[in-house]
Amino acid sequence: MLDNIALAIRHIDEDQVKLKLVGGGDVIGSQLKLSSPLRVEARDGIANPDDLFQKMRAWLLDLLENKIIEP
Numbered sequence: 001m002l003d004n005i006a007l008a009i010r011h012i013d014e015d016q017v018k019l020k021l022v023g024g025g026d027v028i029g030s031q032l033k034l035s036s037p038l039r040v041e042a043r044d045g046i047a048n049p050d051d052l053f054q055k056m057r058a059w060l061l062d063l064l065e066n067k068i069i070e071p
Contacts (some may be wrong), residue, residue: 034063
């Protein structure tokens with residue numbers, strides 16, 4: 001899934017990504033970053049995909065429910 005996302009946005013210039021803030025102002029390109037620490041199971045340095053995708057899904061749903069991002 002991460003490869004598909006990376007391939008889909010590989011040709012987007014940072015200047016094309018823009019977030020308009022409700023209180024005014026913009027966040028552009030490399031200034032925009034969503035992150036959260038996630039603890040996932042791994043074996044020999046390779047993440048367990050079932051555990052990883054479940055936690056990624058829960059994190060993204062939480063962002064949607066708390067209106068941090070919109071679909």
